[in-house]
Amino acid sequence: MVSVTDLNSYVYCKRKLFLKGVLGFFEPPNEATVKGQIRHQVYGEINNVEEELIKTIEGLNFEDIFGAYKKKHASILRRSIIKNKNQLKNFNLDIEDVFNEFLPLILEESRVRAENVFNFIQESKVFGEELWEKLTPKIKSELKIKSKRLNLVGIIDKLEIYEDRVVPFELKTGSTPKEGVWPDHRMQLAAYCMLLEENFSLKVSEGFVHYLDGQEKRKVVLNPFLKAEIVQLTNDVLSLLNQRELPDFTKNGNKCNKCSLKEACFNEKLVNKRLKEVLTVQ
Numbered sequence: 001m002v003s004v005t006d007l008n009s010y011v012y013c014k015r016k017l018f019l020k021g022v023l024g025f026f027e028p029p030n031e032a033t034v035k036g037q038i039r040h041q042v043y044g045e046i047n048n049v050e051e052e053l054i055k056t057i058e059g060l061n062f063e064d065i066f067g068a069y070k071k072k073h074a075s076i077l078r079r080s081i082i083k084n085k086n087q088l089k090n091f092n093l094d095i096e097d098v099f100n101e102f103l104p105l106i107l108e109e110s111r112v113r114a115e116n117v118f119n120f121i122q123e124s125k126v127f128g129e130e131l132w133e134k135l136t137p138k139i140k141s142e143l144k145i146k147s148k149r150l151n152l153v154g155i156i157d158k159l160e161i162y163e164d165r166v167v168p169f170e171l172k173t174g175s176t177p178k179e180g181v182w183p184d185h186r187m188q189l190a191a192y193c194m195l196l197e198e199n200f201s202l203k204v205s206e207g208f209v210h211y212l213d214g215q216e217k218r219k220v221v222l223n224p225f226l227k228a229e230i231v232q233l234t235n236d237v238l239s240l241l242n243q244r245e246l247p248d249f250t251k252n253g254n255k256c257n258k259c260s261l262k263e264a265c266f267n268e269k270l271v272n273k274r275l276k277e278v279l280t281v282q
Contacts (some may be wrong), residue, residue, distance in 0.1 A: 001146060001148075001151050001152060001153045001207065002151055002152055002153070002234050002237050002238060002241075003017060003152075003153055003154060004152055004153070004155075004188055004191045004195075005154065005188070006021065006237050006241075007152075007184075007187050007188060007191055007230070007233050007234065007237060008184045008187065008188045009184075010233065010236065010237045011183050011187050011233070012184045012250075012255065013112070013250045013255055013259070014240060015023040015246070015247040015248065015249055015250060015265060016250075016259060016261055016265065017237070017241075018240060018241075018243075018246060018247050019261055019264065019271070020261070021240075021241045021264060022240075022243075022244070022278065023271065023274045023275060023278060024240060024274070024275070024278075025261055025264050027085060027260050027261055028260055029087065029090075030089045030260055031093065031170075032173075033260075034084060034088060034090075034091065034093075035098070035102075035173075036079050036100070037084065037087075037232060038098070039080060039102070039105075039173075040085055040142060041080045041083070041084075042076055042077050042080045042106060042144055043109070043141040043157065043171070044075075044141055044142035045076045045079075045080070046065070046073055046076060046106075046109065046113075046141055046243070047073055047139070047141035049076070050113070050138075050139070051066060051132050053069065053072055054117060054132045054135065054245075055128050055129060055130065055131070056068070056134050057117065057121070057127060057128075058078055058127055058128075058201070059127075060118070060121050060122065062114065062115070063120045063193075064139045065114045065117055065118050066111060066114040066116075066118075067109065069110035069111075069113055069114045070107055070110045072111065073106050073107070073110045074103065074107075075101060076106075077102055077103065077106050078099060080145050081095050081098055081099050081102075082095065082253050084239075091101060097165055105212055106146070107214075111192030112139075113139060115280075116135075116137065116139065117135065118132075119133075120135055120136065120257040121162075127132065128166060128250075136161075136162055136163055137160040137161050137162045138160075138161045139158065139159070139160055139161075140156075140158070140159040140161060141157065141158050142155055142156075142157070143155065143156040143159050145192070145195045145196065145199055146195065147194075147195050147199065148229075148231070149198065150191075150194060150195065150198060150230075150234065151201060151234055151238070152191055152194070152195055152234060154191065154192060154195060155186075156168050156169075156170075156192050156195075156196075157169055157170050157171040158170075158171060158210075159196075159244070165195075165202060165204070166193045166196050166202060166204060166227045167205075167206065167207060167208070167236060168193060168196060168204070168207040168208075169202075169207065169208045169210050169217075170185060170186060170188060170189050170192070170207070170208070170209045170210065170213050171210050171212055172209055172210065172212065172213075172214065173211075173212050173213055174213065175213075175214075176211040176214035176216050176218075177211065177218075181209040181218045185209045185220075186209075186220055186226075187229070187230065187233060188224055189208075189209055189220045190220060190227070190229070191227045191230050191234075193205075193206070193220075193222040194222070194227060194230055202246065204220055204222060205221065205222055206220065206221050206222060207219075207220050209221070210277040217273055244278065244279055246271065249265070
């Protein structure tokens with residue numbers, strides 16, 4: 001199966017995907033990947049404690065609900081940072097600085113979930129087990145999903161589950177485009193929409209890319225043309241991973257400048273040596 005992140009990588013830089021997926025170059029961890037690892041751990045654990053937390057809510061007071069979420073989520077963040085402290089030290093990152101960097105994002109997630117529960121309680125007047133069973137939407141994080149028919153597998157950052165629909169969200173750090181979403185993010189989210197249609201047997205017409213640094217949510221609408229692009233892109237990725245011809249460099253020099261495989265990529269002797277080794281094994 002093709003990973004949805006491979007679709008993302010293909011759109012971003014075919015050559016980099018080839019170096020990793022075919023030639024086996026290892027992308028060394030950097031500050032961004034370590035922070036990304038922490039973020040995924042935190043959001044995954046936030047989802048794991050959601051049911052337990054909701055069942056403890058006993059009153060209709062937003063500040064109390066929000067306070068419970070903040071306390072639990074901040075604790076999860078701190079544990080994850082401590083768990084990764086050795087990797088953070090490798091990049092001279094102070095754990096308290098990282099905690100303070102992540103905290104506003106995590107508290108925003110706390111607020112969103114608290115508001116979701118508070119609004120539902122106002123309408124339904126239910127608590128405990130019944131609140132958890134009836135809560136709509138339910139918010140899931142780090143949802144693993146796959147489809148043999150689509151030949152795709154991936155992990156969705158965040159999902160809102162309603163009685164008659166599901167809405168996926170991709171959480172992205174870094175720059176926010178002036179309008180719309182970046183092309184690789186568009187393809188990634190569209191692929192998740194298609195996977196959700198397969199797994200939930202529901203029409204999934206849209207999703208959102210949430211650019212965390214700019215606090216903007218940008219909509220991506222799934223249509224037949226975009227679906228066809230994803231099918232073709234999946235086939236293109238499979239073709240690239242099975243080919244033995246090195247793709248050319250990307251024409252966007254900015255991508256090269258911040259790429260962790262830049263030195264290996266521009267080392268023609270090393271790349272050709274690895275390619276010859278791959279061909280010899282076959």
